[in-house]
Amino acid sequence: MTLVKISDDALALAGGADKLAKAFEDKGCEVHRTSSWGMQWLEPMVEIDGKGFGPATLDDVDAILDGSSDKGIGVIEEHPFIARQQRLTFARAGKTRPTSIDDYEDTGGWQAWKRVRTMEPAAVIEEVLASGLRGRGGAGFPTGIKWKTVAEAKSDRKYIVVNADEGDSGTFADRMLMEGDPYQLIEGMAIAAYAVGAQTAYIYTRSEYPHAIAKMEEAIRRAEPIIAPLHMEVRMGAGAYVCGEETSLLNSLEGKRGEVRAKPPLPALEGFMGKPTVVNNVLTIAAIPHILAEGGAEEYARLGVDRSKGTMPIQLAGNIKHGGLFEVAFGLPLGELVNEIGGGTFTGKPVKAVQVGGPLGAYIHPDQFDLVFGYEEFAAADALIGHAGITVFDESVDMGEMARFAMEFCAAESCGKCTPCRIGAVRGVEVIDRIRTGGRQRDILELRPQMHNTTKDKGREAAEEVGLLTDLCETMKFGSLCALGGFTPYPVMSALKHWPQDFFGESEVPAEMAD
Amino acid sequence: MSDKSQRIGEIIAAHAHEEGPLLPILHDIQHEFGCVDAETEEMLAKGLNLTRADIHGVVSFYHDYTPEADPRPVVQICRAEACKANGVEQLMGAAEAAAGGRVKLSTVYCLGLCSAGPAARTGDDLHIRLDEKAITKLIENV
Structure with missing residues (x-):
């Protein structure tokens, strides 16, 4: 019987992978639903004897089986897209059935977990430090130092919280990992809990990821005897982008408004429920089983720049x-x-x-x-x-519109705690609109004689509005509590710097901005 | 005791052992009743020994909880950067025309299908590589 592998990753499902799998079953094939190779332009992809076909539709089934399909890409592992990669965290991608605990064990699963339990917790943290692993959520803080802080904190209860609130547009690695290799994340969490002395581990993920939640919950149920007595739970967010920020995530997990907390105190000392908490991204924790395997830390540290x-x-x-x-x-x-x-x-x-x-x-x-x-x-x-x-983006994109959207997004998703973000983002949209429509006239208040700082004879020109936008972005950058308000200036100012013609129109770019 | 308050009592009891149970409780209520209304907020406040302001603050913070039930079917369309790069904004006219008053279109920022946009979600079903024809068909059939 022909063995056919088709992914059950959300993107493959969206492309019709379920119907495709059914069609191959109806033809008498044995179908394994595996994780995705990550060649998303080929999804849904069909794999037979290591060779790939995609993007496959129901009309391709017969041709794939009789060898006449023109959608073949050859041996998947030899495809340049795969051959050029160095897959450590995604080593199992495309190869195993996500929730099969046997597949996981057969491909080296739980080896780090077994090794770690023969080690002192402090030695585990030393290896994480030696690997040079930094937080993969964006901030890039050294993971070993965070773990050490939590390990050394005195408390009756400690927590591991995995940040799986992957709200950034253009990112899907957390989703793919949870859907494709959930046991690796579980193993990483168990190791983290052992290293710092935590009793409970939470995965906080998005309500937009129902497939990832289902797979994680099933995997946790099956892995329970292996990771006991550690308690593990998946928690679902409720559509707030800002909850990807660690302190806001902790508030949300506690059942509060997802407002950002001021730091200090660091979550490592006063995190979930005021107890010492490791908050790490999915990709950070998922890298741990590789690092804690024999010699893994040294190999990891040798890679990169x-x-x-x-x-x-x-x-x-x-x-x-x-x-x-x-x-x-x-x-x-x-x-x-x-x-x-x-x-x-x-x-x-x-x-x-x-x-x-x-x-x-x-x-x-x-x-x-x-x-x-x-x-x-x-x-x-x-x-x-x-x-x-x-x-x-190709040349059809209007960068002025994208800069405006960055501000609009910040305004929609701001938690409202600090002023630069809550009000600045709204003002940012208005200023960008004025730049794009050529400045504005003085209003009735500014024309009063008491307002002696405003010139009365002319309105504010687009170039002057740029000064205002620059000031506003400075304020947001340095005055916001978290990255939402603090980093929104990056897309805005970079768009303005490189594509001023999209703000002013080709002929109207002020001389000092034209390059 | 009304059916609703009894049911809410059961939901609270089912999550009683959890740490910080409010979001899981609200998810269950939103799922079952289609909204978290003022009456429910009061019942929750009583059941959880919080103030109604505490509950309302949380309910109003998150996009997933709505104060009123909407009987229309929902199509969530991703309008974040990656889907914009693939032209979702050019589809919105056709989407709105197809939706009319019958279907509710809601904006989401990212479904994690960013290399194959424009993307949309109906219930737990996902849709990728949408063009004008596909999105119209999707909305008409929902």
């Missing part, structure tokens, strides 16, 4: 020909990721801009494509890698 160690699951998204998940050591130039690996735009038009790091990440011009993928390298270019989502 400078202070960005190990691999990063990069997500290629938006208007891109070959979109999907590309895990590779830090250090690739951005242009290579977009043009060579991603194949440029899906529409075939030239790339106009890419946004790295979600809605709060800077828009990067193709002139900067030699930028090397790493935390410090991006920071030096006034950009951020965030959760490593890369969203590609």
Whole structure:
């Protein structure tokens, strides 16, 4: 009987993978529902004897089975998109059935967990430190130091909280990992709990990810005897983007409004319910089983550049020909990721801009494509890698509109705690609108003689509004409590800097902004 | 005691052992009654020994909880950056025309299908690579 592998990842399901699987079953094939290889432009992809066919529709079933299909891509592991990757966190992607605990064990699962329990907790943390692993949620804080802080805190109760509130547009690695390899996340959480002495672990994820929630819950049920006495639970958010910020997430988990907390106190000392808490991203925790395997930490530390160690699951998204998940050591130039690996735009038009790091990440011009993928390298270019989502735009995008959307998004999703974000974002939308419509006339109040600081003979020109927008962005950047208000200026100011013609119209760009 | 208050009492009891149970409780209520209305807020306040202001503050903070039930079917359309890059904004005219007053269109920011947008969600079903024809058909059939 022919063994057919078809993914049950949400993206494959959206492409009709269930019907496709049924069609192959009806033809007498044995169908395994595996995780996704991450070659998303080929989903739903059909795998037979290691060879891939996609994107497959019901009309392709017969041709695939009799060998006459023109949708073959050859041996999947030899495809350049896969062959060029260094998959550690996504080593099982495409190969195992997500909730099969046997598949997990057969592919090296639980080995780190077994090894760790023969070690002292402090030695576990030493290995995490030695690996150079940094938080994959965006901030890039060294994971070992966070764990050490929690381990050394004195408390009767401690918690592990996995941040799976992956709200950034252009990112889907957390979703793919939870849907594709849930036991790896569970193993990582168990190791973290052992290292810091936590009794309970929560996964806080989004209500937009129903498939990931179902898979995680099933996996937790099955893994219960292995990780006991650790208690593990999935909690679902309620549609608030800001809850991806760690302190806001903790409030939400406690059943409160998802408002950001001021730091200090650090969550590592006063986190969930005021107790010491490790808050780590899904990808951070999922990297742990590899690092804690024999010799894993050294291997991890050898990869990458400078202070960005190990691999990063990069997500290629938006208007891109070959979109999907590309895990590779830090250090690739951005242009290579977009043009060579991603194949440029899906529409075939030239790339106009890419946004790295979600809605709060800077828009990067193709002139900067030699930028090397790493935390410090991006920071030096006034950009951020965030959760490593890369969203590609072709020349049809209006960057003025995208800058306006960044402010609009911040206004819609602000938790309301601090003024620069809550009010600044609303004002930001208004200022950008005024820039795009050529400034504004003085209003009746400004024309009063008492308002002696305003010029009365003319309105405020677009160029002056730019000064106002720059000031506003400075205030948001330095005055906001968290990254939502603090980083919204990145997309706004980078769009204004590189594409001023999209704000003013081609002929009206002020001389000082034209380059 | 009304049926509703009895049912809400049961939901609270089912989550009594959890730490910070309010969001799971509200999810169950929203799922069962289609909204979390003022009457429910009062029942919850009583049941959880919180003030109604505490409950209302939480209910009004999150997009997933609504004060009134809407009988219309819902289509969630992602309008975040990655779907914008794939032209979701150009589909909205056709989507609104197809929806009319019968279907509720709601905006979500990201369904995690960012390389295959524009994307939409109906219930637990996901839809990718939408064009004008596909989104019209999707909305008409929901």
